Amino acid sequence: MSEIKVTLPDGSCKSLQEGAKVYDLAAAIGAGLAKASLAGKINGNLVDLSAVLPDDAHVEIITGKSPESLEIIRHSTSHLMAQAVKSLFPQALVTIGPAIETGFYYDFDVDSPFSPEDLQKIEEKMRQLAGADLAVERMDLVKADAVKLFKEMGESYKVEIIEALDTEIVSLYRQGNFIDLCRGPHLPSTSFCRAFKLTSIAGAYWRGDEKNKMLQRIYGTAFADKKELDAYLERLEEAKRRDHRKLGKELDLFSFSDEVGAGLVIWHPKGAMLRTIIEDFERKEHFKRGYDIVVGPQILKTELWQRSGHYDNYRENMYFTEVEGQGYGIKPMNCLAHMMIYKTQLRSYRDLPLRFFELGTVHRHERAGVLHGLLRVRGFTQDDAHIICTPEQLDGEIKGVISFVKDVMAIFGFDYEMELSTRPEKSIGSDVDWERATAALLGALKDSGRAFEINEGDGAFYGPKIDIKLRDALDRRWQCATIQCDFTLPERFDLTYVDADGERKRPVMVHRVILGAIERFIGVLIEHFAGNFPVWLSPLQAIVLTVTDNQVPYAQQAFEELRKAGIRVQKDFRNEKLGFKIREAQLQKIPYMLVIGDKEVETLTVTPRFRDGRNIPSMKTNEFAEFIAGEVASFH
Numbered sequence: 213m214s215e216i217k218v219t220l221p222d223g224s225c226k227s228l229q230e231g232a233k234v235y236d237l238a239a240a241i242g243a244g245l246a247k248a249s250l251a252g253k254i255n256g257n258l259v260d261l262s263a264v265l266p267d268d269a270h271v272e273i274i275t276g277k278s279p280e281s282l283e284i285i286r287h288s289t290s291h292l293m294a295q296a297v298k299s300l301f302p303q304a305l306v307t308i309g310p311a312i313e314t315g316f317y318y319d320f321d322v323d324s325p326f327s328p329e330d331l332q333k334i335e336e337k338m339r340q341l342a343g344a345d346l347a348v349e350r351m352d353l354v355k356a357d358a359v360k361l362f363k364e365m366g367e368s369y370k371v372e373i374i375e376a377l378d379t380e381i382v383s384l385y386r387q388g389n390f391i392d393l394c395r396g397p398h399l400p401s402t403s404f405c406r407a408f409k410l411t412s413i414a415g416a417y418w419r420g421d422e423k424n425k426m427l428q429r430i431y432g433t434a435f436a437d438k439k440e441l442d443a444y445l446e447r448l449e450e451a452k453r454r455d456h457r458k459l460g461k462e463l464d465l466f467s468f469s470d471e472v473g474a475g476l477v478i479w480h481p482k483g484a485m486l487r488t489i490i491e492d493f494e495r496k497e498h499f500k501r502g503y504d505i506v507v508g509p510q511i512l513k514t515e516l517w518q519r520s521g522h523y524d525n526y527r528e529n530m531y532f533t534e535v536e537g538q539g540y541g542i543k544p545m546n547c548l549a550h551m552m553i554y555k556t557q558l559r560s561y562r563d564l565p566l567r568f569f570e571l572g573t574v575h576r577h578e579r580a581g582v583l584h585g586l587l588r589v590r591g592f593t594q595d596d597a598h599i600i601c602t603p604e605q606l607d608g609e610i611k612g613v614i615s616f617v618k619d620v621m622a623i624f625g626f627d628y629e630m631e632l633s634t635r636p637e638k639s640i641g642s643d644v645d646w647e648r649a650t651a652a653l654l655g656a657l658k659d660s661g662r663a664f665e666i667n668e669g670d671g672a673f674y675g676p677k678i679d680i681k682l683r684d685a686l687d688r689r690w691q692c693a694t695i696q697c698d699f700t701l702p703e704r705f706d707l708t709y710v711d712a713d714g715e716r717k718r719p720v721m722v723h724r725v726i727l728g729a730i731e732r733f734i735g736v737l738i739e740h741f742a743g744n745f746p747v748w749l750s751p752l753q754a755i756v757l758t759v760t761d762n763q764v765p766y767a768q769q770a771f772e773e774l775r776k777a778g779i780r781v782q783k784d785f786r787n788e789k790l791g792f793k794i795r796e797a798q799l800q801k802i803p804y805m806l807v808i809g810d811k812e813v814e815t816l817t818v819t820p821r822f823r824d825g826r827n828i829p830s831m832k833t834n835e836f837a838e839f840i841a842g843e844v845a846s847f848h
């Protein structure tokens with residue numbers, strides 16, 4: 213038998229017998245590696261351990277430590293789940309089961325939805341099947357045979373999927389009596405699924421189309437070992453505890469109502485105060501950076517939306533209304549009014565850049581299925597601005613926005629990541645426009661000194677953009693700021709300026725938000741802080757509590773003094789036990805409790821107690837007001 217030679221990632225070579233498999237290579241390198249091996253990579257392509265090695269190939273052994281392993285583990289676990297479902301519910305039809313960022317899912321066509329008890333049974337069955345150490349074998353079949361096989365099994369969805377495939381040969385994977393269509397690769401045996409958990413059930417339409425049948429989707433997650441799984445599940449529990457929908461109710465910040473309409477937020481006093489604090493902050497920060505505050509109307513004539521292109525391209529997401537035969541579109545974006553302001557005057561290069569800022573409330577009809585608390589709504593307010601400048605000014609303007617983002621993220625205490633999306637295949641605008649805008653965005657990113665990613669070809673057809681994603685306390689990423697260059701709207705609305713040479717030229721327009729939608733940002737803040745807002749952001753900063761009725765007159769006086777001093781303060785003079793009142797205030801996550809007992813009445817002081825239980829020495833009311841002002845000032 214002849215020999216083959218393969219090259220390992222460290223550049224070293226290994227000789228093996230012809231017909232040797234990836235696993236044989238791992239074993240030839242060492243028993244430890246053989247034991248840890250999960251899959252392989254031949255010339256950059258992921259393969260099973262059972263794949264035969266070609267001569268002269270570059271080969272890598274994938275173990276639980278390789279970044280590629282997680283997807284293989286999760287995908288294999290989704291097969292294991294499907295096998296368990298089929299063995300418990302033989303009538304269930306299998307559809308698709310991919311690995312996703314948080315784990316995996318599989319969609320099944322079943323007569324009645326799965327219950328939480330079913331989920332437990334399925335998980336138990338999965339453990340049994342994993343314990344049985346069933347080998348996972350790959351089979352390559354010609355398409356017609358694969359169709360025939362799945363037809364015999366009655367798996368009509370698989371038949372539909374295979375028939376749509378544009379290949380001669382399809383690969384199937386078998387474990388025990390369960391066969392699934394799959395590209396692979398897979399773990400070599402079910403016993404390699406060592407750390408998994410089924411997490412939830414949801415309805416999902418076949419192929420995501422509402423006209424198709426509703427399937428049952430089971431979500432789960434899987435990791436290389438139990439330690440990683442447990443850490444993930446703990447984060448998931450923590451996320452549940454911090455869920456902004458739950459905390460929003462407990463802290464009485466906002467609500468939704470079916471009578472009002474899905475996705476439309478109703479802000480209660482404390483939630484509205486939180487919004488107001490952020491909005492005031494935004495106005496001040498924008499004003500400092502040379503933005504003009506503007507306000508556009510909520511509805512604009514339909515003809516204007518036709519001109520902007522929104523009517524043709526975005527109509528399904530817009531709300532319309534008609535009065536006296538005139539149609540109006542409720543704005544889904546704030547750009548149009550800002551351009552109308554620009555067009556009220558003949559602009560010279562000396563007037564530019566213009567930076568129009570609006571806390572612009574917009575409405576977009578999102579599908580009911582994607583609505584999610586404050587994170588995905590139908591009516592929201594953006595911290596939106598449009599910068600209209602000469603092409604030469606673009607560099608400086610983009611740098612200004614990036615440094616704005618940096619300042620704001622520092623104030624809220626968020627780390628963040630930046631991504632540049634460049635010109636897609638289909639685009640409008642000249643090469644010169646695209647090059648200049650992309651160079652401006654790239655230059656500003658490099659200038660920021662932070663690492664960034666480039667998504668080639670991922671920009672909008674009308675211009676390149678930067679997306680900025682903040683990272684919260686649970687290490688989740690949330691899109692906040694975007695900076696988008698636009699060559700089409702200045703064209704469509706014929707925006708011009710007179711340049712130094714007396715010629716009329718086309719300005720560049722930049723759409724940008726810093727926090728994005730205030731609603732969404734507040735949803736993120738609630739979860740990030742778990743409702744324990746810093747003092748400067750907290751809708752309530754202090755609450756005055758009495759021990760008995762005897763202290764009420766003095767407590768009332770202290771309360772009024774603090775309110776006059778601008779402190780966001782509440783009172784609780786109810787005839788309840790002090791311990792009860794303190795617990796309630798703690799649940800409300802109010803930063804400071806001011807307990808007024810006889811000693812405080814005598815000495816005309818307040819004794820602050822922080823929400824985590826820390827006590828602060830007694831002080832006069834005006835001293836407490838100054839103390840709060842000091843804490844707040846450090847954030848401005």
Ligand SMILES: [Zn+2]
Pocket residue numbers: 287288291385392393394395396398
């Ligand atoms: Zn698979």
Ligand SMILES: [Zn+2]
Pocket residue numbers: 545546547598723724
């Ligand atoms: Zn815009």
